[in-house]
Amino acid sequence: MERIETAPDDWTERQQQVLDATLSLLIENAANITMIGVARRASCSKETLYKWFGDRDGLLVATVRYQASKVKVERFDADSITQAQLTSVLLGFAKDLLTILTSDISIALNRLAIAQAHQGADSNNMGSIVLQNGRFSTGPRLKPALEAGMKAGLLRQSDSEEAFRSFYGLVVRDVHIRVLLGDTMSFTADDISTEAERAVHQFYHLYGAQTPSRI
Amino acid sequence: MERIETAPDDWTERQQQVLDATLSLLIENAANITMIGVARRASCSKETLYKWFGDRDGLLVATVRYQASKVKVERFDADSITQAQLTSVLLGFAKDLLTILTSDISIALNRLAIAQAHQGADSNNMGSIVLQNGRFSTGPRLKPALEAGMKAGLLRQSDSEEAFRSFYGLVVRDVHIRVLLGDTMSFTADDISTEAERAVHQFYHLYGAQTPSRI
DNA sequence: AAACAAAAGTACCGTACGGTACGGTACAGC
DNA sequence: GCTGTACCGTACCGTACGGTACTTTTGTTT
Numbered sequence A, B: 001m002e003r004i005e006t007a008p009d010d011w012t013e014r015q016q017q018v019l020d021a022t023l024s025l026l027i028e029n030a031a032n033i034t035m036i037g038v039a040r041r042a043s044c045s046k047e048t049l050y051k052w053f054g055d056r057d058g059l060l061v062a063t064v065r066y067q068a069s070k071v072k073v074e075r076f077d078a079d080s081i082t083q084a085q086l087t088s089v090l091l092g093f094a095k096d097l098l099t100i101l102t103s104d105i106s107i108a109l110n111r112l113a114i115a116q117a118h119q120g121a122d123s124n125n126m127g128s129i130v131l132q133n134g135r136f137s138t139g140p141r142l143k144p145a146l147e148a149g150m151k152a153g154l155l156r157q158s159d160s161e162e163a164f165r166s167f168y169g170l171v172v173r174d175v176h177i178r179v180l181l182g183d184t185m186s187f188t189a190d191d192i193s194t195e196a197e198r199a200v201h202q203f204y205h206l207y208g209a210q211t212p213s214r215i
Numbered sequence C: 001a002a003a004c005a006a007a008a009g010t011a012c013c014g015t016a017c018g019g020t021a022c023g024g025t026a027c028a029g030c
Numbered sequence D: 001g002c003t004g005t006a007c008c009g010t011a012c013c014g015t016a017c018g019g020t021a022c023t024t025t026t027g028t029t030t
Helices: A013-031 A035-042 A046-053 A056-070 A083-101 A106-115 A125-135 A133-152 A161-170 A175-180 A187-205 B011-030 B033-044 B046-053 B056-070 B083-101 B104-115 B126-133 B135-151 B162-172 B175-180 B191-205
Strands: A003-004 A073-075 B002-004 B074-076
Touching: A013 A035, A013 A056, A013 A106, A013 A187, A035 A046, A035 A056, A035 B162, A046 A056, A056 A106, A056 A125, A056 B126, A073 A106, A073 A133, A083 A106, A083 A133, A083 A161, A083 A175, A083 A187, A106 A175, A106 B104, A133 A161, A161 A187, A161 B162, A175 B126, A175 B175, A187 B191, B011 B033, B011 B046, B011 B104, B033 B046, B033 B056, B046 B056, B046 B074, B056 B104, B074 B135, B083 B104, B083 B135, B083 B162, B083 B175, B083 B191, B104 B175, B126 B135, B135 B162, B162 B191
Parallel strands: none
Antiparallel strands: none
8 A cells, every 4th residue: 555646737836826826716616716816816917827827727627637636545556455454445435535525625626617517528628627536536546455355255246346336325425415515514523434434334234245233 | 105296486387488498508508507598598588587587596596496396206105115115116216316317407407506506605595405406305205215114124223314315325326426527427217227226225235124135 | 449568679888707918027047 | 237038917908798778569458
């Protein structure tokens, strides 16, 4: 297990300050973001924004990518795995997922991406970018651990992608759509731990090799 | 079991035509909806829109409520329930949920509501309305069947709200966020049936009184 | 047919925002 | 010191849109 970090998209420090300013404005109100607003918050000129990022969409895409590059990903890459290790990986994953999905910044970026997921059906629109760096980066991240678990006889043999999707459902349930729609669910760290443990327990119940105790 | 229909919010036929026009425009591009666009699509004047709906937000809220009023809700309201009945209710619910969440109209309205979930923290904003008529109307709808199932010894005794949320997670998994972000998942009716059956099977596995066969 | 109401159509206003241009300033290289 | 570059601040332009006012059409009542 090691922590790897994706490339910071090679922005200068000043440019990163601008992107951070954009992020802070997005968190405050993703819908009403304006170029002049970003310029003021970042204490830079609009012309600089256009010079660096091309246009409004370029700035927003750069901001989404920039935030994605900041997320450190933990990968499991061993052949064999013990029960305790697998449980630890699953628990950590569930907690990370719930923490991220309920964070201000994730909510803001998802709102932004969802709002304009319709325009520009190409793969460079914001919806695709968020999907790629969000949901579609989490699956492959957990896959090795799941397959090692199957190989070690801890999990039933099955399609690891399907297993992952069910685990995702058990972890997230209705939380994501609720927070996106403005339901303030106010999770404490304890709540998240409890939820993660429930999800892992239920997942073992569905996909574990031997049947553990109920709920 | 009976089909009840919520009040159509007493709009005249002509007004409903306007709301339908608004819906069709929302489906085409929820982000770029304009008053003049609605007026043209509905062959009415802007002034009429303002007279009938107050302002832009009033029109959008009315449209969301109007659509919600069109959804017929099936309720279970018996004291006792058989295994076959419970399975039927669960399957029907899962299929309905997946069908709705992946429909153009639900996607458009959720995008609209999510985009501006931040402004107006009062309970009359669009996020609250969609939550109330979407996620928060599905729970109570299934609750009686779940509790009847517990009473009949078909399901383990547990908090029916918690049981529902896990069922929701098993049914929806990552589907909702993916379609909202623009991932075209193209479900056929067969796909939806398969998904629903898997979810119900897994739900029974977690909450069923006797342990059925795996997956 | 006259009279009235409702609503379509159109013209208009104010504003907000994306994008551009330009003047001014700090600083690096020569 | 001179020149070029990078950047800030601000003013400006064009457009799109929300909202209002006014004129014309349509249709209904008496």
